[in-house]
Amino acid sequence: MRASLLHPGGRMTVEHRPVPKPGSAEVLVRIGAVGVCGSDSHYLRHGRIGDHIVTEPIILGHEAGGVIVDVGDTVSRTRLGQRVSIEPQRPDMASRESRRGRYNLCPHMRFFATPPVDGALCEYVTIGETFAHEVPAEVSDEAAALCEPLSVAIAAIRKAEVGMGDSVLIAGAGPIGLLCAQVARASGVGRIVISEPDSLRRDMAVNFGATDVVEPGAGALPGGDVDAFVDASGVAAAVVAGVRSLRPAGRAVLVGMGADDMTLPTSVIQNREIVLTGVFRYANTWPTALSLIGSGRVDLDAMVTGRFDLDEVPAALDADRTPGSIKAIVYPGGVPESVRFESTSRDSSAWRPFVNPATHVDKEVQQ
Numbered sequence: 001m002r003a004s005l006l007h008p009g010g011r012m013t014v015e016h017r018p019v020p021k022p023g024s025a026e027v028l029v030r031i032g033a034v035g036v037c038g039s040d041s042h043y044l045r046h047g048r049i050g051d052h053i054v055t056e057p058i059i060l061g062h063e064a065g066g067v068i069v070d071v072g073d074t075v076s077r078t079r080l081g082q083r084v085s086i087e088p089q090r091p092d093m094a095s096r097e098s099r100r101g102r103y104n105l106c107p108h109m110r111f112f113a114t115p116p117v118d119g120a121l122c123e124y125v126t127i128g129e130t131f132a133h134e135v136p137a138e139v140s141d142e143a144a145a146l147c148e149p150l151s152v153a154i155a156a157i158r159k160a161e162v163g164m165g166d167s168v169l170i171a172g173a174g175p176i177g178l179l180c181a182q183v184a185r186a187s188g189v190g191r192i193v194i195s196e197p198d199s200l201r202r203d204m205a206v207n208f209g210a211t212d213v214v215e216p217g218a219g220a221l222p223g224g225d226v227d228a229f230v231d232a233s234g235v236a237a238a239v240v241a242g243v244r245s246l247r248p249a250g251r252a253v254l255v256g257m258g259a260d261d262m263t264l265p266t267s268v269i270q271n272r273e274i275v276l277t278g279v280f281r282y283a284n285t286w287p288t289a290l291s292l293i294g295s296g297r298v299d300l301d302a303m304v305t306g307r308f309d310l311d312e313v314p315a316a317l318d319a320d321r322t323p324g325s326i327k328a329i330v331y332p333g334g335v336p337e338s339v340r341f342e343s344t345s346r347d348s349s350a351w352r353p354f355v356n357p358a359t360h361v362d363k364e365v366q367q
Helices: 038-046 141-145 147-160 175-186 199-207 236-244 266-271 286-294 310-317
Strands: 002-006 012-016 026-035 063-071 083-086 124-128 132-134 167-171 191-195 212-214 226-231 246-254 275-278 304-309 327-331
Touching (some): 002 310, 063 147, 147 286, 167 236, 175 191, 175 199, 175 286, 199 212, 226 236, 236 246, 310 327
Parallel strands (some): 191 212, 304 327
Antiparallel strands (some): 026 327, 063 083
């Protein structure tokens, strides 16, 4: 099979590797589409994320979907031909965390595209059968891949514990921030404020669920009256401002990857009894993700702004530097003709189930 490899030092190549064989309880998936995550771009540019360092060639990519083409000995052959979304985790299901249902925190986790574990920017991968989630016909290949970042947003909004009539402040209108806005709206949240310094991303946020958008330092953030704060930026100043925006007993959820340490307003946290927590990946989110997509309450297809084949992976990993880019998709088998000639800078204003008519203004998004 063909695979895109990142080498130490940042060089990328496309090489041939053996097609993996599924273990007894695994399936072999022919990859249809792979979403590019900020972590993939970070590995390319910096060669590491925290303690995870690229010391040997590695296949990136952990947002993926495809078709089951082979199964292990204990897997029903009725699964052959199923279209699936891959939950890219291999936990030790006997660990204490896994037995508690928190398998995302398993200390023995082997996660796609986290050194030294290979990811999905290749033609075939294996995964445990329970982590290959069947997708219905109405879910596109691209949406099947993007169930992974959607799962991060679902985990974040679950931890924020917001619902009908509540309010949430989200820092950052990147892919995760926009997905958090969509999930919050689908959960019945009445007020969704997104804080974002980039004007183009603020315009996009209105089309993806935000009822209000503010520019940090210029727009007025909610003053101690929102029920929850979700940081999808990793910026220390945004975290501090978000914590200060919470009402008493509000919840702050940290999703964005920023500095290892930051100074927080501890007196605010203590005096208002604010609950502060983090999100590390997800657990038990795929059924919810597929329900949200299938019902139309979340639109992942509208977030795709670029499509690339395996030979164009370096360009795909740099697509986040293009103004207006939200999500790049890589097709290891080649970009299908059915989408090849679609605009690679879709105007997200074409999709509007979540638009607040009181705040929305039509604008052509310049890509």
